[in-house]
Amino acid sequence: MQTFDPSTMRGDISSIRFEPGSTQDKMILNMGPQHPSAHGVLRIMLELDGEYIIRAEPVIGYIHRMHEWIAEQKTYLQFMPNMGRVDYLHAMAWNWAYAGAVERLVGIQVPERAEYIRVVVTELNRISSHLVWWGAYLLDLGAFTPVMYAFDDREQILDILQAVTGSRLTYSYFTIGGVYEDVPADFSKRCTEFVKRLRSRLPMYRDLVTDNMILRGRCEGIGELSVDVARRYGATGPVLRGSGVDSDTRKSEPYGVYNRFEFRIPTYTEGDAMARYRVRLDELETSCDIIEQAVSSLPEGPVSAKVARVFKPPKGEASMAVEGARGKIIVHVRSDGGPKPYRVKLRAPGFSNMSLFAELARGTMLSDAVSILGSLDLVIPEIDR
Amino acid sequence: MNAFLLFIAHPAARIILWLVLMFAFIGFNGLILVWVERKVAAYVQRRPGPLHVGPQGLLQPLADAIKLMGKQLVTPVAGDKMLFWAAPLLAFAPVTVCFLPMPFEGRFNPLPMNLGLVLILAFSGLGVVSLCLAGWGSNNKWSLLGAARAVAQSVAYEVPLLLSVMAVAICAGSLDLYAIVRHQGAWPWQWYAMKNPLAFFIFLVCAVAETNRAPFDLPEAESELTAGFHTEYSGMGFGLFFLAEYANMVIVAGVAAALFLGGFQGPLLPGVWWYLLKIYSILFFIIWLRWTFPRVRFDQLLNISWKWLTPLALLDFALAVVVAGFRSIK
Amino acid sequence: MIPECLAAMGATHVVAMNYAATGVVASVSLTPETILNAVEVLDKEGYLLEDVSASDLKEGFEIAYHFSLFEGKSRLVLRLIVSHDAPTVPSISRVYPGADWHERECFDFFGIDFTGHPNLHYLLLPEDFEGHPLVKAEKARKGLVDVMPQTWLVAVGLANPEVPKPEAPKAEKPEPQNAIVAGVKE
Numbered sequence: 073m074q075t076f077d078p079s080t081m082r083g084d085i086s087s088i089r090f091e092p093g094s095t096q097d098k099m100i101l102n103m104g105p106q107h108p109s110a111h112g113v114l115r116i117m118l119e120l121d122g123e124y125i126i127r128a129e130p131v132i133g134y135i136h137r138m139h140e141w142i143a144e145q146k147t148y149l150q151f152m153p154n155m156g157r158v159d160y161l162h163a164m165a166w167n168w169a170y171a172g173a174v175e176r177l178v179g180i181q182v183p184e185r186a187e188y189i190r191v192v193v194t195e196l197n198r199i200s201s202h203l204v205w206w207g208a209y210l211l212d213l214g215a216f217t218p219v220m221y222a223f224d225d226r227e228q229i230l231d232i233l234q235a236v237t238g239s240r241l242t243y244s245y246f247t248i249g250g251v252y253e254d255v256p257a258d259f260s261k262r263c264t265e266f267v268k269r270l271r272s273r274l275p276m277y278r279d280l281v282t283d284n285m286i287l288r289g290r291c292e293g294i295g296e297l298s299v300d301v302a303r304r305y306g307a308t309g310p311v312l313r314g315s316g317v318d319s320d321t322r323k324s325e326p327y328g329v330y331n332r333f334e335f336r337i338p339t340y341t342e343g344d345a346m347a348r349y350r351v352r353l354d355e356l357e358t359s360c361d362i363i364e365q366a367v368s369s370l371p372e373g374p375v376s377a378k379v380a381r382v383f384k385p386p387k388g389e390a391s392m393a394v395e396g397a398r399g400k401i402i403v404h405v406r407s408d409g410g411p412k413p414y415r416v417k418l419r420a421p422g423f424s425n426m427s428l429f430a431e432l433a434r435g436t437m438l439s440d441a442v443s444i445l446g447s448l449d450l451v452i453p454e455i456d457r
Numbered sequence: 458m459n460a461f462l463l464f465i466a467h468p469a470a471r472i473i474l475w476l477v478l479m480f481a482f483i484g485f486n487g488l489i490l491v492w493v494e495r496k497v498a499a500y501v502q503r504r505p506g507p508l509h510v511g512p513q514g515l516l517q518p519l520a521d522a523i524k525l526m527g528k529q530l531v532t533p534v535a536g537d538k539m540l541f542w543a544a545p546l547l548a549f550a551p552v553t554v555c556f557l558p559m560p561f562e563g564r565f566n567p568l569p570m571n572l573g574l575v576l577i578l579a580f581s582g583l584g585v586v587s588l589c590l591a592g593w594g595s596n597n598k599w600s601l602l603g604a605a606r607a608v609a610q611s612v613a614y615e616v617p618l619l620l621s622v623m624a625v626a627i628c629a630g631s632l633d634l635y636a637i638v639r640h641q642g643a644w645p646w647q648w649y650a651m652k653n654p655l656a657f658f659i660f661l662v663c664a665v666a667e668t669n670r671a672p673f674d675l676p677e678a679e680s681e682l683t684a685g686f687h688t689e690y691s692g693m694g695f696g697l698f699f700l701a702e703y704a705n706m707v708i709v710a711g712v713a714a715a716l717f718l719g720g721f722q723g724p725l726l727p728g729v730w731w732y733l734l735k736i737y738s739i740l741f742f743i744i745w746l747r748w749t750f751p752r753v754r755f756d757q758l759l760n761i762s763w764k765w766l767t768p769l770a771l772l773d774f775a776l777a778v779v780v781a782g783f784r785s786i787k
Numbered sequence: 788m789i790p791e792c793l794a795a796m797g798a799t800h801v802v803a804m805n806y807a808a809t810g811v812v813a814s815v816s817l818t819p820e821t822i823l824n825a826v827e828v829l830d831k832e833g834y835l836l837e838d839v840s841a842s843d844l845k846e847g848f849e850i851a852y853h854f855s856l857f858e859g860k861s862r863l864v865l866r867l868i869v870s871h872d873a874p875t876v877p878s879i880s881r882v883y884p885g886a887d888w889h890e891r892e893c894f895d896f897f898g899i900d901f902t903g904h905p906n907l908h909y910l911l912l913p914e915d916f917e918g919h920p921l922v923k924a925e926k927a928r929k930g931l932v933d934v935m936p937q938t939w940l941v942a943v944g945l946a947n948p949e950v951p952k953p954e955a956p957k958a959e960k961p962e963p964q965n966a967i968v969a970g971v972k973e
Binding site for chain 2: 099101123210213214215216224280284289438439
């Protein structure tokens with residue numbers, strides 16, 4: 073049996089850099105890589121004075137898989153499944169960002185039916201991602217029940233998307249030039265039924281959870297983020313929209329056929345965790361609107377352009393920005409004329425959102441730090457790539 | 458089964474028999490409550506809960522108990538071994554004393570006393586010492602945070618608890634639980650819950666807080682502190698904390714039923730069944746609360762106690778004194 | 788479509804790009820000396836920092852900063868090249884704190900040294916990792932002429948408009964007056 077002598081144990085280099093001197097009245101605490109409310113393998117080093125956080129520093133890299141290097145070893149199409157694994161909760165958006173960047177580079181025109189299908193599956197994926205966020209956030213705050221209800225709704229989405237793509241979570245449904253396969257015949261009907269069901273459940277979630285006094289005490293006034301700080305950290309998505317900025321990539325740089333649909337961008341001005349919470353819950357309704365409009369006007373036609381499996385795009389570079397559930401996802405692709413990319417850069421929205429945490433958590437209590445972390449909606453594999 | 462215990466003349470033998478019965482009751486209760494909690498949680502969350510072990514999962518708690526007993530007892534290397542293992546035993550000790558004055562019915566009374574309420578209140582405050590020992594002896598900063606929170610929470614919620622209990626005792630004119638029960642009647646409009654609803658409400662909130670149950674379960678907050686003060690315990694150590702928590706819940710439910718819901722008074726059935734029914738109703742309510750609400754933040758928890766519950770309890774106590782005074786003048 | 792603020796940056800080249808083909812509106816070529824001033828100009832205009840990334844080319848490490856506004860198609864890319872032997876660039880984390888982590892990532896993957904960075908040590912790779920993974924082998928590196936679109940090359944003077952692709956020897960010897968590759972020992 074292995075024995076440890078605490079007096080001879082040194083910390084790893086991150087903790088050595090974090091605690092430079094004596095900490096007489098302060099406690100150094102590690103919300104370690106294994107922690108019930110770290111959303112993935114995240115480690116946060118905290119210096120606490122009682123319950124108050126003096127300094128917080130996140131340490132990431134526990135699930136770093138070097139996707140950007142893998143991209144240089146594979147052909148363009150071979151790299152597509154990796155995109156589903158970067159952020160498994162909104163895999164369709166990452167698929168779209170990568171496929172869109174390569175399509176821009178090559179100059180491929182995606183058929184209309186594929187564009188509509190892309191919109192519908194991405195919005196369905198966004199709803200399922202927000203439901204997971206909602207359940208997990210409330211679990212962090214101590215309410216054990218909403219996650220069960222959220223997963224019940226999510227199960228329906230997973231069934232629909234399984235019939236379309238064959239997988240439940242890490243989709244690689246997109247291909248360069250369209251989508252991989254056509255949707256089954258009952259797709260529109262199932263989508264409409266699901267939207268109707270979700271809309272009937274949202275009032276219950278609002279009454280039972282959102283208007284709950286205890287929840288509001290945990291979220292209101294917590295982690296207030298001003299627009300200037302958000303801008304300089306590069307925060308995007310619901311984090312930015314919760315601070316009052318009406319910015320959504322689907323409206324500011326419309327891609328696909330988003331400019332054909334009518335939808336509202338929810339924005340709240342308080343900038344606290346409650347505002348971000350409300351933004352995401354309202355986005356559920358926005359996604360429902362988009363899905364209804366898209367499936368009702370699904371055109372006929374091919375679902376992908378004719379593209380060879382191994383192709384050599386002209387030299388150059390292209391970027392594609394899409395609105396993920398967590399913020400703006402950008403993929404930069406640089407080609408040297410060969411079959412494999414020269415450089416692929418994946419810009420994860422969680423990366424910029426997470427770097428906010430150190431500043432937001434300073435001076436708050438430990439429970440508030442947990443609440444802020446949850447309100448930022450972080451998926452660590454996306455941050456680490 | 459008349460004069461169940463009083464036929465044993467020797468008081469010590471009576472108490473020992475009572476203790477044996479109480480341990481059996483606590484153990485059995487623990488099993489039942491584990492099952493009830495899991496089933497209630499399951500139905501609130503729209504899933505079936507334990508189904509396979511025994512009919513409707515009734516033997517699931519037994520399986521859990523066997524599993525817990527079979528686990529390896531791990532002591533943290535740098536922890537204080539004596540304190541670490543004293544803590545679960547100490548968590549259990551006050552429970553035994555607190556059960557003595559519980560008014561199951563006249564013939565079950567092992568030791569007639571006229572200060573039963575004081576005994577219960579005094580010893581239930583001891584439970585927090587075991588949390589302290591657990592937090593400190595684990596040599597774990599998370600446990601320490603949990604223990605610190607537990608102490609502050611316990612101390613804060615003692616005050617409104619005592620005040621609300623005192624309000625009822627003044628109205629009844631006695632600190633003996635049996636006397637308080639006899640002052641009420643068999644029907645709901647005769648209970649103190651109807652006559653002093655504010656005290657009932659305050660008592661319930663404080664009871665939930667004193668037993669570290671959600672929404673006040675910060676000392677063992679799973680998602681923040683990885684299980685708080687009982688992080689490092691495995692197997693039977695954890696089992697003892699678990700059992701002690703349920704026993705505490707039964708005690709506070711018992712006191713609530715005795716003080717506010719008329720205790721063993723009720724029509725038709727023998728009193729002890731009514732008492733158990735009332736205890737289990739309150740327990741069901743407490744369990745239901747846990748699965749519905751999120752957790753209150755620590756400073757909000759203390760705010761609720763010091764800024765809201767204590768002034769209200771003081772007001773209630775003052776009113777009770779006035780009312781009792783008028784009644785005695787008449 | 789090029790924003791007017793770009794003129795105040797002291798840039799070497801400002802090239803308008805085709806948004807539909809590349810996703811950016813303009814590309815600005817800078818040097819390590821002018822990058823801080825340029826970033827401050829953008830901060831005053833209210834640009835959001837999207838990312839800081841690097842790429843390994845023959846001429847050196849090309850660091851690209853992507854900025855955009857909240858509204859509209861407005862993505863800019865600021866690029867500069869530092870040599871392989873002395874990859875030093877001032878850190879912009881004083882102006883844009885979000886660049887802190889992005890620069891640490893570039894340090895991790897390429898070994899680029901950002902002067903003035905508050906906490907330059909590994910972010911993603913483990914502490915005992917040897918080397919910098921995205922630095923390419925010598926023979927696998929390509930030059931700017933191999934990876935940039937033709938319109939950009941023409942605009943910065945690395946290619947002639949008539950000749951579709953310059954000869955390989957010509958690409959290896961960059962023009963001395965081309966300030967982009969200043970810092971490369973030639």
